[in-house]
Amino acid sequence: MSAAVNAATAPDLREIEAFLTHEAALLDEARYEDWLSLFAADAWYWVPSQPGQRDPFETVSLMYDDRRLLETRVRRLMQGLLHAQNPRSAATRQVTNAAILETPPGAAVVRSKFAMVEYRRNAQRIFAGSYIHRLVRAGGALKIASKRVNLVNCDAEHGGLVVPF
Amino acid sequence: MPDYSTQSLARLVQPDRVHRNLYTDPAIFALEMERIFERIWIYVGHESQVRNPGDFFATRIGTKPVVMSRHSDGRVYVVHNQCAHRGVQVVAEDSGNAQEFRCCYHGWSYHTDGRIKNIPLRHAYGARVDVNDPKLAMVQVPRVQSYRGFVFASLAPTGPSLEDFLGHIATSLDDMVDRAPDGEIEIAGGVFKHGYDGNWKLYLENLLDAAHPLFVHQSSIEAAKVQDDAVASDGSGEIAIRQMRQNGASYGFWESQVGIWTYPNGHAFLGDYHDDAKLVAAMKDPNFRDYIEALEAKKGKAEAQRILEVRRWNTNIYPNVSFMSQFQQFRVVHPISVDRTVVYTYNFRLKGAPERMFRNTIAFANVVNGTGSLVLTDDLETYGRVGVGLASAGAEWLNIARGADTDKPDAHNGRRGKNSTSEIYLRNMYEAWLQYMTGTKPGLAAAAE
Ligand code: FES
Ligand SMILES: [Fe+2]
Numbered sequence: 282m283s284a285a286v287n288a289a290t291a292p293d294l295r296e297i298e299a300f301l302t303h304e305a306a307l308l309d310e311a312r313y314e315d316w317l318s319l320f321a322a323d324a325w326y327w328v329p330s331q332p333g334q335r336d337p338f339e340t341v342s343l344m345y346d347d348r349r350l351l352e353t354r355v356r357r358l359m360q361g362l363l364h365a366q367n368p369r370s371a372a373t374r375q376v377t378n379a380a381i382l383e384t385p386p387g388a389a390v391v392r393s394k395f396a397m398v399e400y401r402r403n404a405q406r407i408f409a410g411s412y413i414h415r416l417v418r419a420g421g422a423l424k425i426a427s428k429r430v431n432l433v434n435c436d437a438e439h440g441g442l443v444v445p446f
Numbered sequence: 447m448p449d450y451s452t453q454s455l456a457r458l459v460q461p462d463r464v465h466r467n468l469y470t471d472p473a474i475f476a477l478e479m480e481r482i483f484e485r486i487w488i489y490v491g492h493e494s495q496v497r498n499p500g501d502f503f504a505t506r507i508g509t510k511p512v513v514m515s516r517h518s519d520g521r522v523y524v525v526h527n528q529c530a531h532r533g534v535q536v537v538a539e540d541s542g543n544a545q546e547f548r549c550c551y552h553g554w555s556y557h558t559d560g561r562i563k564n565i566p567l568r569h570a571y572g573a574r575v576d577v578n579d580p581k582l583a584m585v586q587v588p589r590v591q592s593y594r595g596f597v598f599a600s601l602a603p604t605g606p607s608l609e610d611f612l613g614h615i616a617t618s619l620d621d622m623v624d625r626a627p628d629g630e631i632e633i634a635g636g637v638f639k640h641g642y643d644g645n646w647k648l649y650l651e652n653l654l655d656a657a658h659p660l661f662v663h664q665s666s667i668e669a670a671k672v673q674d675d676a677v678a679s680d681g682s683g684e685i686a687i688r689q690m691r692q693n694g695a696s697y698g699f700w701e702s703q704v705g706i707w708t709y710p711n712g713h714a715f716l717g718d719y720h721d722d723a724k725l726v727a728a729m730k731d732p733n734f735r736d737y738i739e740a741l742e743a744k745k746g747k748a749e750a751q752r753i754l755e756v757r758r759w760n761t762n763i764y765p766n767v768s769f770m771s772q773f774q775q776f777r778v779v780h781p782i783s784v785d786r787t788v789v790y791t792y793n794f795r796l797k798g799a800p801e802r803m804f805r806n807t808i809a810f811a812n813v814v815n816g817t818g819s820l821v822l823t824d825d826l827e828t829y830g831r832v833g834v835g836l837a838s839a840g841a842e843w844l845n846i847a848r849g850a851d852t853d854k855p856d857a858h859n860g861r862r863g864k865n866s867t868s869e870i871y872l873r874n875m876y877e878a879w880l881q882y883m884t885g886t887k888p889g890l891a892a893a894a895e
Contacts, residue, residue, distance in 0.1 A: 325680070348679070348683070352677060438640065440642065441817065441822065
């Protein structure tokens with residue numbers, strides 16, 4: 282691929298920041314189906330259980346969804362009979378410090394920092410860490426090929442984690 | 447704190463019901479720690495966690511912090527994680543390897559079997575300390591014994607042997623180990639640590655509760671049922687979705703194909719539930735075919751068949767372990783307080799099995815035991831709601847009667863329900879509980895105050 286084509290298709294930081302903000306807003310508003318539509322057809326979503334975890338296949342993960350399981354996760358989140366979300370959580374996310382780590386042709390690997398406050402039934406929890414998005418261009422739009430969520434306390438004792446980060 | 451006499455304890459546990467205070471009263475919790483967790487055999491860890499001399503693993507017996515270690519003599523020790531000088535926690539890491547354990551406060555150091563090694567300013571004590579005093583140490587837990595690599599310890603110097611304590615339930619530990627072609631298993635793949643605001647007993651009870659998945663796990667069952675299987679999966683989602691669908695089995699299935707067996711001391715297992723074919727699509731899954739080949743090559747066809755036909759689902763070893771051999775899952779319950787519990791869940795790797803078999807273990811752990819799983823999160827929610835509900839002044843007694851008219855005696859000193867929906871496992875745990883709590887368990891009477 283020529284440098285000219287790459288330059289034309291690779292997302293720039295401004296576009297990426299807008300995309301991450303949009304993604305966070307969809308999650309904050311619990312629009313999970315719209316959130317799912319941001320992911321590519323063979324995407325994965327991963328929340329490791331250990332700092333610096335190398336892969337999701339040899340070590341357990343707080344969440345590791347291939348595209349098929351991510352669809353099921355989202356379908357469950359949309360259900361009325363989901364006990365762990367009855368009552369529902371309210372959540373808000375801040376995404377900052379976005380930086381492009383790599384730019385393979387037509388794609389970008391982006392690291393950002395996030396903080397999420399989740400409130401449910403008189404209890405508030407704070408989660409923070411970094412996101413690693415691999416973003417690709419598909420039919421003009423950006424899609425998430427993969428998203429890794431590094432929680433600063435990924436190896437702590439947690440209550441149930443239901444709302445995606 | 448109310449004082450519980452033997453008679454008042456006995457009134458709390460009746461054939462068809464138990465009193466809600468068992469889950470809510472801090473005085474009961476304190477007694478449970480003293481008379482159950484600090485007296486009987488408690489699972490501490492697995493030998494694979496302390497393979498080499500100097501390896502250590504910090505954990506708890508009940509609420510007491512201890513360290514399991516491999517000493518230079520090759521033996522496994524369990525010592526109290528407390529400095530003999532001023533009582534400071536000595537080992538601060540969860541696991542690792544050490545030449546010695548040294549206290550951060552004034553530098554007293556200990557051998558990895560807990561004996562004192564060096565005391566700074568030793569001369570200033572004169573004859574007032576005796577380095578050969580076993581109490582001037584990270585004090586050793588009096589009884590430590592391993593069964594096929596599973597390390598149990600008892601804080602009581604005397605009592606029934608580990609073999610007597612386990613009885614027939616030891617065959618479930620055999621099942622965990624026998625499935626390894628090389629006859630050895632090891633803890634691998636990290637750990638899940640999850641907590642809930644509820645009593646420790648709820649966890650063990652739920653793991654043998656065949657009547658809960660249809661309701662508690664309804665959301666994941668419904669979501670998995672309609673999932674399009676043509677969507678991309680690297681295998682992880684495939685295993686997860688199959689398990690969620692299986693949770694949706696009807697009562698008819700639970701009543702006709704699944705049994706529950708209980709044994710003395712509170713132990714029990716659900717069995718005959720999934721066969722391996724249902725769970726890992728045995729014959730269609732090339733990993734599993736390779737695994738059976740490896741097992742047959744090492745053990746012979748007949749023995750391999752015998753091993754694979756042991757079809758147990760969850761086994762509970764009362765009071766702190768629940769495990770599952772078909773996907774090598776092992777859960778350890780840590781009571782924190784009467785209304786707070788933390789559970790650590792581990793995975794075992796089958797030595798000599800194809801590498802990719804372990805991927806199935808991890809995928810299964812993520813869906814069944816994962817802190818962010820689509821399944822476990824509804825169990826955790828339920829434990830929390832039990833905690834809230836029991837604080838009410840409504841029902842004083844909790845019902846444990848289902849199936850009581852049709853329970854029957856079984857081999858190996860056991861009893862079984864007519865089918866898996868019997869609450870015999872609850873009645874069995876409470877029978878053991880009462881024996882422990884009142885000191886009427888044979889061999890424990892002498893230890894009871
Ligand atoms: S308390 Fe440990 S050395 Fe003083
Ligand atoms: Fe469950």
